[in-house]
Amino acid sequence: MTLTILYFASLREALGQSREVLALPDEIGTVGALRHYLCERGDVWSRLAPGNNVRAAVNQQMARDEAALQGGDEVAFFPPVTGG
Numbered sequence: 001m002t003l004t005i006l007y008f009a010s011l012r013e014a015l016g017q018s019r020e021v022l023a024l025p026d027e028i029g030t031v032g033a034l035r036h037y038l039c040e041r042g043d044v045w046s047r048l049a050p051g052n053n054v055r056a057a058v059n060q061q062m063a064r065d066e067a068a069l070q071g072g073d074e075v076a077f078f079p080p081v082t083g084g
Contacts, residue, residue: 001026001071003034008078011054014044031056032065034075053080 002023012018028037035048035056048054056063057076069075 001028001069003069003071004074005034005038006074006076008076009081010079011047011077014047029069030065031058031063031067031069031075034069035065035077048077054078055080 002021004019004021006019007015007017024034024037028034032050035050035054039045039049046052050065055078056065056067057078058067058069058073060074060076063075
């Protein structure tokens with residue numbers, strides 16, 4: 001399965017990239033599994049760990065860790081945003 005993954009705000013800065021297209025193993029079928037898979041890269045990637053205060057959206061719809069993924073999906077990760 002291939003996904004487009006977007007990183008926003010402070011995540012983009014920390015990870016050094018705003019997007020990537022990634023071919024994933026078949027067992028990565030949820031947002032939570034994707035987060036865990038990305039964290040295995042180490043260092044700053046641990047910011048995406050399940051339980052950290054990072055939001056996810058799948059195809060521009062807010063998604064929880066148990067949300068299913070399909071090939072071609074766009075997954076975005078971003079920190080909470082406050083306005084003022």
